[in-house]
Amino acid sequence: MSGEQQQTLGALLVRLEVRERQIAMEAEAAHERITQLTALLDGLAQAAEHITITRKTLLELPDELPLVPTEPTPPLPDGPAYQQIMAVFADADAPLRARNVCEAMDLDPIPNNINNVRIKLKRLTGRGILTESQPGLFTRPRP
Structure with missing residues (x-):
């Protein structure tokens, strides 16, 4: 090549x-x-x-x-005041204090009425009908 x-x-x-x-x-x-x-x-x-x-x-x-199955709702204590309190919570969209409940029930917000309502709220809390999310602040339990 x-x-x-x-x-x-x-x-x-x-x-x-x-x-x-x-x-x-x-x-x-x-x-x-x-x-x-x-x-x-x-x-x-x-x-x-x-x-x-x-x-x-x-x-x-x-x-x-x-x-x-749902748990049965505990019975309310006797007395119309408990029915009124539960009616207030049925209409409420936020937690309430005893003073707010008194005002919603058209009770004078005097210490005696506030304390009586607070005792009832504590009783409802003890039965599981209401819950106390913070001290003195009550609401219905969430499902």
Whole structure:
């Protein structure tokens, strides 16, 4: 072979080697992308399976769910004042103090009336009918 042919053949071989490396890099990148897409596809298939299972479970539920038994409400102590106090709490949207209950019941907020109402509120708290969220602050228990 002549020198010119060897140079041309050498240049051609270099170009082929460069192209071969490019193809190998592109193939590796494509392989990584295939791995990522396969993982994504597997995740989507698993999510679809979970939805199918959830739908099947919901469709198998009875139309009417059994009622959850509730604890019976303790009876109120005798006396109309307790009925009035509970009526005040039925209308209240925030915890009340004994003074607030007196005012709502149209009682004069004098110490004797406030103390009598406080004693009744404590009795209702002891029976679980009311709760004392903070000292002197009464409310109905949350379900």
